[in-house]
Amino acid sequence: MKKYWHVINIGIQNTLVYRVNFLFRASFGLIPLIATIYLWRSVYASKTGDSSVAGYSLAGMISYYVLITIVDAFTAVNEDDWQIAADIKDGNINQFLLKPIDYLWYRLCLFFAGRAIYVVAAAIPVGLFVYFQREYFVLPPDRLTGLLFVASTIMTALLQFFMSYMMAMLAFWVLEVSTFIFILFAFEYIAGGHLFPLDILPPTLALLLKFTPFPYQLFFPVSIYLGRSTGSERWQGLLIQFTWLVIFYALARAVWNRGIRRYTAVGG
Amino acid sequence: MFKTLQRYGGIYAALWRNSVIREMGFKSNFILWIFVEMLWFVMQIGFIAVIYQHTDRIATWTKWEVVLLVGISHLVQQLFTAFFFTNLTQLSDLIRTGKLDFMLLLPVNSRFLVSFRQVDLGGFVNAASAFAVILYSIRQLHVVPGLVQWFTFPIFAIAAVVIHYSLMLILASTSFFTVRAQGIVWGYYNLFNISRLPDAVFRGFFKVFFTFAIPMLLVANVPAKLLLQRLSSPREAFFLFIMAAGCLVLSEFVWRYSLKHYTSASS
Numbered sequence: 001m002k003k004y005w006h007v008i009n010i011g012i013q014n015t016l017v018y019r020v021n022f023l024f025r026a027s028f029g030l031i032p033l034i035a036t037i038y039l040w041r042s043v044y045a046s047k048t049g050d051s052s053v054a055g056y057s058l059a060g061m062i063s064y065y066v067l068i069t070i071v072d073a074f075t076a077v078n079e080d081d082w083q084i085a086a087d088i089k090d091g092n093i094n095q096f097l098l099k100p101i102d103y104l105w106y107r108l109c110l111f112f113a114g115r116a117i118y119v120v121a122a123a124i125p126v127g128l129f130v131y132f133q134r135e136y137f138v139l140p141p142d143r144l145t146g147l148l149f150v151a152s153t154i155m156t157a158l159l160q161f162f163m164s165y166m167m168a169m170l171a172f173w174v175l176e177v178s179t180f181i182f183i184l185f186a187f188e189y190i191a192g193g194h195l196f197p198l199d200i201l202p203p204t205l206a207l208l209l210k211f212t213p214f215p216y217q218l219f220f221p222v223s224i225y226l227g228r229s230t231g232s233e234r235w236q237g238l239l240i241q242f243t244w245l246v247i248f249y250a251l252a253r254a255v256w257n258r259g260i261r262r263y264t265a266v267g268g
Numbered sequence: 269m270f271k272t273l274q275r276y277g278g279i280y281a282a283l284w285r286n287s288v289i290r291e292m293g294f295k296s297n298f299i300l301w302i303f304v305e306m307l308w309f310v311m312q313i314g315f316i317a318v319i320y321q322h323t324d325r326i327a328t329w330t331k332w333e334v335v336l337l338v339g340i341s342h343l344v345q346q347l348f349t350a351f352f353f354t355n356l357t358q359l360s361d362l363i364r365t366g367k368l369d370f371m372l373l374l375p376v377n378s379r380f381l382v383s384f385r386q387v388d389l390g391g392f393v394n395a396a397s398a399f400a401v402i403l404y405s406i407r408q409l410h411v412v413p414g415l416v417q418w419f420t421f422p423i424f425a426i427a428a429v430v431i432h433y434s435l436m437l438i439l440a441s442t443s444f445f446t447v448r449a450q451g452i453v454w455g456y457y458n459l460f461n462i463s464r465l466p467d468a469v470f471r472g473f474f475k476v477f478f479t480f481a482i483p484m485l486l487v488a489n490v491p492a493k494l495l496l497q498r499l500s501s502p503r504e505a506f507f508l509f510i511m512a513a514g515c516l517v518l519s520e521f522v523w524r525y526s527l528k529h530y531t532s533a534s535s
Contacts, residue, residue: 020446028455034474035462042327042469043319053322179300183307190311196318 003101004109011113019121026073026122030129033069036195037062037133054200060226062136064197067222069129072194073122075157075218077164080111084168085177088259097260104165104252111161141227148234152221155241160188160217162248169252172259193219199228213248216241279376280384287387298390305346305394312338312464313401327468332408333496334466339401340495341464341488344425346398348432350391355383356436360443369532379523383437406495413495424494424505427512428487434515435459435482437523444526463488483511 015022044051044058053061084107087093096103130137140146167184170177189195191214198219199206209215220237223229229237291298313335320331329337359382362368371381406413413421436456462478467485470478478485490508493499 024455028458032458032461035465035470038469038471038474039319039326039465043323046325046327047323176294176297179297179304182304186304186307186311190314195311195315200322201318202321 004105007101007106007109008113011110012117014110015114015117019117022118022121023124025078026118027125030069030125033065033129037065054197055228056197056200059136061197062133063138063226064222066130066133066137067225068193068218069126071153071156071218071221073119073126074115074153075160077111077160078114078118080107080114080161081164081168081181082178083110084165085171085181088168088171088263089175093263104256107165108161111157115157138226140225145224145227148238149221149225152216152224152238152241155238155245156217156221159213159241159245159248162245162252163213163217166248166252166255169255169259172255172263187214188217191215192217193222197223197228199223210237211240213244216244276376276380279380283384284387287389290386291389302390302393305390306397309338309342309394309397309401312342327466329466329468330409332405333492336402336405336409336495337466337488337492338464339398339405340425340492341460343395343398343402344428344432344463344487344491345460346391346395347425348391348429348436350388350395351429352383352433352436353391354388355385356433356440358385359440363443363530366532368530372527378527379520383433402495409496411496413497417494417497421491421494424491424508427508428491430512431483431487431508431515434512434519437519438515441519441522441526444530459484479507480511483508483515486511 040053040061041058043053044061047053051057056064093103096106140149163184164181167181168177170180174180191198191209191212193215198209198215201209216237220229220241224234224237316331316334316338319326320334324330326334359368362371362382368382372378374381439456459482462484467475467479467489470485475485486504486508490499490504493504499505
């Protein structure tokens, strides 16, 4: 266990180099977000009569985006998949085959270290953003909701990581994994709730999405927090999220085992 | 003058040939990239469709007008990608690996070489699909752009591409001063996002900033209004061209300044 603490430590030191990069990333990321809020504001302004969109008031809609930004800062995978793919392609994983260290846990530690630094760097722009939107920043309705939100967010981070890890494993078979990473990211972006809350979709579509892994990559914890998902639906969602987590963990392991069999240790 | 043009034309033809050969070396990758871009395009339109399930107007814009806008934004972005994007994103690698030194030694204008080194052929395929969406939404709208509009549209589009190119060159030039500039370059993707939204949505500082500092609200909105025949006054068109010229001049200054302060990375 102790060796993994060292990995986290090294990871933190390495990612500290990118702190300005992270700051830029987080700041630039806010621009489309602010634009989306403007867009919704004007949608609500031109609505006559019923002033809600599928149960979201304007304030509710803005809170949604505020929370998405926060959860995303804590859970998004941004460089890890590229790095893993590069490790495989360049033969850097050779050393892990010899050392008594597990590559998946090693990468997970680096992912956590990266997120920790990212959250600190993003705290400035995101904090300012939340401050300006503070009237829309609500606390969870009760303690249980808060706890479940935290649990779900942790699972979200792990799910994101295992899915990306699995995609990066494609580097064992193909030279260029970036297209696959972008395809997955596209689905994550729209079906994960980045662009809009998934429960404003037509009901059948929203129901279908519930059984895919995508909503659990971002949307689900936010829907718990906002009390959009309550009662048995909430527990059901957590169960589905946990199931996907286990599935992707198993897949990540399986794909690694298959990949390593045909790995020829190029370079290194 | 003519001789120079001829010489650069010859160089560019050779660069094109190289690009085609390179792309054909990775055919499946080439097709996959086109697929990725189409997927993102479809999703952007999907987002518009979802919003219009709940409203019939965004500010003054109706559904197909916004689809037209998204199409134009995509067209401009893809033309920019075809000619410039990969070249500019690679600048930081060129600097880090020291390959830029070699390029500076060649008897060719270095900005030309850095900007035009590669052509991304997939960009043209995606631009064509964007154009198809533009045509389809115009049919849905029952507006008939006249000959004048159709002839001026490409000029507007070129001005828009020039804006993207100049801004991106300025951003990419920061890699002369910081080692890791990918984050900044990546940030440009976020700017694309604004260009496909109707300008009427924005107000105050945000609108002024993204019209006159980073003219993202001009690159697609002005050409869209041209086709929709909604350019209320020639003022907006004037802004587009002034900003395009301004960005180009500024980017030249930044480029020269950066090169002057460049002290080779490796070796």
